[in-house]
Amino acid sequence: MTNSEPLLDVRDLSVTFTRKGGPTVRAVDGVSFTVRPGETVGLVGESGSGKSVTSLAVMGLLPRRGVQVGGQVLFDGDDLLTLPRDRMRDIRGRDIAMVFQDPMSSLNPVVPIGVQVTEVLERHQELKGEAARSAAAELLSRVGIPDPNRRLKEYPHQLSGGMRQRALIAMALACRPRLLIADEPTTALDVTIQAQIIELLKELVQDTGASLVMITHDLGIVAGLCDNVHVMYSGRVVESAGRRELFAQPRHPYTGGLLGSVPRLDAPRGAPLHPIPGSPTDVLRWDHGCAFAPRCQNRVDACLDGPPPLEAYAGRSLRCLNPLTESEEVSV
Amino acid sequence: MSLSEIEATTESEQVEQPAGNLRKEAWKRLRRDPVALVGFGLIAFFVLVAIFAPLIAPYAPDAQPGRGMITPTNIPGPSADHWFGLDASGRDEFSRVVYGARQSLLVGVVATLFGMVGGLTLGILAGAFGGKVDTVIMRIVDIMLSIPGLLMAIAIAALLGASLWSVMIAIAIINVPVFARLLRGQMLAQRGADYVLAAVSLGVRRRPIVFGHVLPNSISPVIVQATLTLATAIIEAAGLSFLGLGSADPRVPEWGRMLADTQRYLASAPHLAFFPGIAIVIAALGFTMLGERLREAIDPKYRR
Amino acid sequence: MSDQTAAPAAEERAPAEGLLSVRGLEVHFPIRSGILVERQVGSVKAVDGVDLDIPRGATVGLVGESGCGKSTLGRAILRLVEPTAGTVTFDGTDLRALGGEELRRMRRQLQMVFQDPMASLDPRQNVQSVLSEPLRAHGIGGDHRARVRELLDVVGLPASAANRYPHEFSGGQRQRIGIARAIALEPQLIVADEPVSALDVSIQAQVVNLLEELQDRLGLTYLVIAHDLAVVRHIADVVAVMYLGGLVEQAPSDDLYATPLHPYTKALMSAVPIPDPEVEDTRQRILLQGDLPSPADPPAGCRFHTRCPFRQQTRCADERPVLRTVAGHPDAHRVACHWVEDIEAGRIRPAAGAVVEPDPDPEPDAEHAPNPAA
Known part of the structure; x- marks a missing residue:
């Protein structure tokens, strides 16, 4: 059934933040997922779901002080969490690259784009001088930046948001990474520019055979892009499924609620929205029961007895004691 | 179950912060901060000494209990009778340092207060009206800020003649532009805030917007600045007195002038410089x- | 077809019962330069000639991407930004002619809901003070405490909220407070500028539903400004699409969705992701080239021609199209494009590369089983 070994295998990852004098916060709590070569995996969740912290933990980008990371992050068999710092630095950028939400803060504002791209090439590809420069220009044109030779000389603030994100993707691709992690790469962009970027990511994954982890709050993006989807809530995965299974019949009340609360462009007008009551801050701690229980319309008494396990259910994994049934399918 | 019911049931979990406004939060942070507590302790000590000076000091500041013991080559240092030693006129140094706290506190508070009131007035005018008023006021402020503060204070104090009042006025004046610019900048930033726009769109009049929204949200940095200005005002007052621009009456104990008076005896009686300096x-x-x-407590931007 | 029964109804009421009418509205922000004497060296044409009618009791949606001038248009209608030309007629009164105090009194009728509920509430004001401020400003007497309780109840917040401060609420609750403030004076028109885009996905629907509920209850008229076409389509009777300071298309919501006529609307619509793999795998996408041009130096002719996949030589670059009706479509559906008929008939094809066809093999992931956690 599995057609290849996973490239990335995250096992029971947990991240705990401790503040001096403050409470400890478990931002990520036993998250497991795999990414096979060439596969696109979506991590979906709202603010506080732990999706971004997960990606930072995988990249080894969390601060060391006040943060405890547990579990394993196997990349090609090596546990990234126990790798020495210099090995990790090599892997980061060469094998795994990341694209962030805010392209402006990921670029150095006082260094021209060209220098920043060639720097990456020089470091990981051992290209020098003119070779690196022309490789950089090629990269920029590959991600759809017109007139790349002129753009190379420009500073980040001279580029539009969409162009900056493209430049960032170019840098991420400079070393032909095998895994690209994109954390809300289009959230700061307009919808027509978002479409350009998503299309670009799709193409690149197809052309280079790289794997993509897409972190987003937007189910629409996931629906058109990801092979497998993991829905996160309050630090844990609550539903994992192939995108077709997930969207055809969401089983977790949270997934169903998300789908029911987003107006769809193609829905007939006047179709009512079914919002999830409360807000993502109304969570229960997992050790007291299901974190979603305070907002859940399918709640049963047992939901408050302890954390529900993540179990195989209807062709997916599900963390719910009272899943949505066919008849409860969200009307959209 | 209705929305409000669910929200009501989850309310207790959702509110992590205790009830209260931002100022209370800042106060809570401040109370846990050891550096702030030490600072507060030092200020409290200083203020108490100033208030209870007559009870603490064993002698009047102009009394000369050690008159007979002084020769130009022998100024006695600290002893059991005179903790900080005697000065060149045979006065008790400890008593003079204690009484000096009164002068410093008075100058610092009055100068800062005057500077703040002047600065706030200009700042409010500039910040509330903008346009031409703003341009004129801010040009004046820029000119004042371009002259080194202490130099200007010396000039003003010299012009007004040596007295405690001229020191206070001089220090107040050099702080006016600092406060004016600070408040005006804050107010301009707040004026563009959405909640001010919201008030305008509700039809709230200009005066309640300025005094009810813009000013209260701009004032915190001014209070911080006032605290810091108190420190520099004390140093500047000492500086002006050191230069002989303070009170003309030599009997008034003033730390800056005590330092100035001691210059000649620095080698033989270092304690005369040490205690007022400390x-x-x-x-x-x-x-x-x-x-x-x-x-830092008020503005998270400065937190480390 | 449902859209044809709904559309004329909205259209019939429009001319007779227009509440707000905008004609030729312009907002040009001067660009000044100079060291001692400032001279105007140009202007940012944020809003550049907009006509818009809002019928009483209707919801008009205004969509466009960042920088298109939609927020400025909303604020210019409320005179929170001064228009540089044009007229805004509200219920028969020319708003631009009103003096300070008259305008202030008129503001009772026109209210605004802001995008960022935290920024639009004074952090030092408790909810009681926030909600009674408009009452005080307009000298409305009576029991303010009772009125505030009533307002809180209407927007679905407990009465105990009155004594709390904005930072103690969640984003959705804050937006409810902002809405309660906007309805406190029983206005006729509410301009909602991106009312849900700062909120978490699961909360957006709560606020959308609340706005709809309040409209039914209080007979409000809305101008909803948003970048999210799906939200606007859901809430609005009529949708206006804005690009670089001008409207490019305006139509009853269902018409616009069923038959978008302007190339920009087509592209915008095809770019909105739909949370349904079946739809996503089979849709055609029109990709635009490049970015929004600078409103300080907008392209001549049709503002959109620099990015338009359907552009035709010279006319698009020479002549600025105006909003007009198109044969075969309801009168309420108006488009600013020279070539609508030819594009609709297929006589003009989009430039190669602008259209991304769906993946010919949409089932590559079918054999991928979901990945239960080990």
Whole structure:
């Protein structure tokens, strides 16, 4: 059934933040997922779901002080969490690259784009001088930046948001990474520019055979892009499924609620929205029961007895004691 | 189950912060901050000494209990009778340092207060009206700021003649532009805020918007600045007195002038420089420590 | 077809019962330069000639991407930004002619809901003070405490909220407070500028539903400004699409969705992701080239021609199209494009590369089983 070994295998990852004098916060709590070569995996969740912290933990980008990371992050068999710092630095950028939400803060504002791209090439590809420069220009044109030779000389603030994100993707691709992690790469962009970027990511994954982890709050993006989807809530995965299974019949009340609360462009007008009551801050701690229980319309008494396990259910994994049934399918 | 019911049931879990406004939060942070507490302690010590000077000091500041013991080559240092030693006129140095706290506190508070009131007036005018009023006021402020503060204070104090009042006025004047610019900048930033726009769109009049929204939200940095200004005002007052621009009456104990008077005896009686110097440092340090931490408590941007 | 029964109804009421009418509205922000004497060296044409009618009791949606001038248009209608030309007629009164105090009194009728509920509430004001401020400003007497309780109840917040401060609420609750403030004076028109885009996905629907509920209850008229076409389509009777300071298309919501006529609307619509793999795998996408041009130096002719996949030589670059009706479509559906008929008939094809066809093999992931956690 599995057609290849996973490239990335995250096992029971947990991240705990401790503040001096403050409470400890478990931002990520036993998250497991795999990414096979060439596969696109979506991590979906709202603010506080732990999706971004997960990606930072995988990249080894969390601060060391006040943060405890547990579990394993196997990349090609090596546990990234126990790798020495210099090995990790090599892997980061060469094998795994990341694209962030805010392209402006990921670029150095006082260094021209060209220098920043060639720097990456020089470091990981051992290209020098003119070779690196022309490789950089090629990269920029590959991600759809017109007139790349002129753009190379420009500073980040001279580029539009969409162009900056493209430049960032170019840098991420400079070393032909095998895994690209994109954390809300289009959230700061307009919808027509978002479409350009998503299309670009799709193409690149197809052309280079790289794997993509897409972190987003937007189910629409996931629906058109990801092979497998993991829905996160309050630090844990609550539903994992192939995108077709997930969207055809969401089983977790949270997934169903998300789908029911987003107006769809193609829905007939006047179709009512079914919002999830409360807000993502109304969570229960997992050790007291299901974190979603305070907002859940399918709640049963047992939901408050302890954390529900993540179990195989209807062709997916599900963390719910009272899943949505066919008849409860969200009307959209 | 209705929305409000669910929200009501989850309310207790959702509110992590205790009830209260931002100022209370800042106060809570401040109370846990050791540096702020030390600063506060130093200030409290300084203020108490100033208030209870007659009870603390064993002698009047102009009494000369050691008159007979003084020769130009022998100025006795600290002893059991005179903790900080005697000065060149045979006065008790400890008593004079204690009484000096009164002068420093008075100058610092009055100068800062005047400077703040002047600065706030200009700042409010500029910040509330904008346009031409703003341009004119801010040009004047820029010109004042371009002249080195202490130099201007010396010039003003010299012009007004040597007295305690001229020191206070001089220091107040050099702080006016600092406060004016600070408040005006804050107010301009707040004026563009959405909640001010919201008030305008509700049809709230200009005066309640300025005094009800813009000013209260701009004032925190001014309070911080005032605390820090108290520290510099104390140092500047000492500086002006050191230069002979303070009170003309030699009997009034003033730390800056005590330092000036001691220059000739620095080699033979270092204690005369040491104690007033330490007093200035402690008073200024207290206000600086509290002010810096106050700034951090109020404005998370400065937090480390 | 449902859209044809709904559309004329909205259209019939429009001319007779227009509440707000905008004609030729312009907002040009001067660009000044100079060291001692400032001279105007140009202007940012944020809003550049907009006509818009809002019928009483209707919801008009205004969509466009960042920088298109939609927020400025909303604020210019409320005179929170001064228009540089044009007229805004509200219920028969020319708003631009009103003096300070008259305008202030008129503001009772026109209210605004802001995008960022935290920024639009004074952090030092408790909810009681926030909600009674408009009452005080307009000298409305009576029991303010009772009125505030009533307002809180209407927007679905407990009465105990009155004594709390904005930072103690969640984003959705804050937006409810903002809405309660906007309805406190029983206005006729509410301009909602991106009312849900700062909120978490699961909360957006709560606020959308609340706005709809309040409209039914209080007979409000809305101008909803948003970048999210799906939200606007859901809430609005009529949708206006804005690009670089001008409207490019305006139509009853269902018409616009069923038959978008302007190339920009087509592209915008095809770019909105739909949370349904079946739809996503089979849709055609029109990709635009490049970015929004600078409103300080907008392209001549049709503002959109620099990015338009359907552009034709010279006319698009020479002549600025105006909003007009198109044969075969309801009168309420108006488009600013020279070539609508030819594009609709297929006589003009989009430039190669602008259209991304769906993946010919949409089932590559079918054999991928979901990945239960080990």
